[in-house]
Amino acid sequence: MKAQAVLSIILILVPSLSGFHDTFLLASPNLVTTEEEQIVIGRLGEDVILPCSFESEPEVVIHWKNQDNYVYSYYKDRDYLENQDHRYTNRTSLFHSEIHNGNASLSLRRLSLLDEGIYVCYVGTTSRKIINKVVLKVGAFVTPVMKYEKRNTDSFLICSxxxxPHPLITWKTDNASISESNMEEIESLSPFYVDSMINITGSNLSYECAIENSLLKQTWTGGGTVKDDLHKMQSENFSLSCELTNSIFLLDQDFKVAWSKVEKETSSILAYFLSSSRNTTIYGPRVSWNKERINQTDFSLTLKDLILSDSGEYLCNISSSKYTFLTIQALHVVESKQNHLDNYSVFGFPGNLHILYIKKIQLFQEREVFCPY
Incomplete structure (x- = not known):
């Protein structure tokens, strides 16, 4: 009877060296068996810990498997990785200093989508066997961006x-839901990259794009508004407004503000602000920012001495990891009245011809005065 007990212990502790069979499961039927199942959610490219615990005993055998693939093996106080599946090479480890405390958890590094699946932790000791199942799910959610694009005469807001898994994307305009028929999802070479686009149909409307990743329980919101076109005179100073009315989105978050002029294919940056450093960067001598207003979440930008080439669309982008807000403003700069009179006469002639014409009239009048009848 004593020999039979010893044989049971040996079968528990020493798996077959030829195939790493789970021979520790052949232990005496009198051993206590416990089974658990947990769900673990990891992020693509990051590390994760697959939990497994047991009541500590001096001798222990640990196997981690994914389906029929060996992920990790440990017994006789050392690792045995000869039969480890190549996908896990240099990506796995146990917490060796914690094994004597009953910790058989597995660290899995640099997660890929192929790592998803059911992992089984087998632990054998002299008195029990433990089977822990861990369902690993891998999700990805890179901070979205909201973009404004001009295509010919049409304007679009795009959430990317x-x-x-595939996110849930919803759009609203003035707090009213936009039907899916008015949205367009743009195809991408990457199966996980999603572009959702709507056509902007009017000014002074508010738009909202909400994105949710159900697995990671992560959400992001983008907002935008297109203001009425403005007409200003040349040489004026003008303030482009940009104010975040719902500043709660920026509480306890680092955010940035960027002003740019929207061109046909590219955009030129005019000013930049980082909340973490409170630094403002200005590009151009005629651009200025009121720092006192910035501290009050008013990011209006002033353009000095307007010139005709200042005409165009201007974009203010306020963004953090959880929220983005765009303000689009079209500016039309027209010639001042003084410049208009200088360049064009009431007769429709350019200014220099008009002056010559006036001089001829004056000369004719002088001759008319001094010529005898």
Whole structure:
């Protein structure tokens, strides 16, 4: 009877060296068996810990498997990785200093989508066997961006995100939901990169794009407004307004503000602000920012001495990791009245011809005065 007990212990502790079979499961039927199942959610490219615990005993055998693939093996106080599946090479480890405390958890590094699946932790000791199942799910959610684009005469707002699984994207205008028929999802070479686009149909409307990753329980919101076109005179100073009315989105978050002029294919940056450093960067001698207003979440930008080439669309982008707000403003700069009179006469002639014409009239009048009848 004693020999039979010893044989049971040996079968528990020493798996077959030829195939790493789970021979510790052949232990005496009198041993206590416990089974658990947990769900673990990891992020693509990051590390994760697959939990497994047991009541500590001096001798222990640990196997981690994914389906029929060996992920990790440990017994006789050392690792045995000869039969480890190549996908896990240099990506796994146990917490060796914690094994004597009953910790058989597995660290899995640099997660890929192929790592998803059911992992089984087998632990054998002299008195029990433990089977822990861990369901690993891998998600991805890279901070989305909201973009404004001009295509010919049409204007669009686009929300872009890299997400796995496929995110839920909803649009609203003036707090009213936009039907899916008015949205367009743009195809991408990457199966996890999603572009959702709507056509802007009017000014002074508010738009909202909400993106949710259900697996990671992560959400992001983008907002935008297109203001009425403005007409200003040449040489004026003018303030482009940009104010975040719902500043709660920026509480306890680092955010940035960027002003740019929207061109046909590219945009030129005019000013930049980082909340973390409170630094403002200005590009151009005629651009200025009121720092006192910035501290009050008013990011209006002033353009000095307007010139005709200042005409165009201006974009203010306020963004953090959880929120983005765009303000689009079209500016039309027209010639001042003084410049208009200098360049064009009431007769429709350019200014220099008009002056010559006036001089001829004056000369004719002088001759008319001094010529005898």
């Amino acid at each position: 995100v890299l997400s796995y």
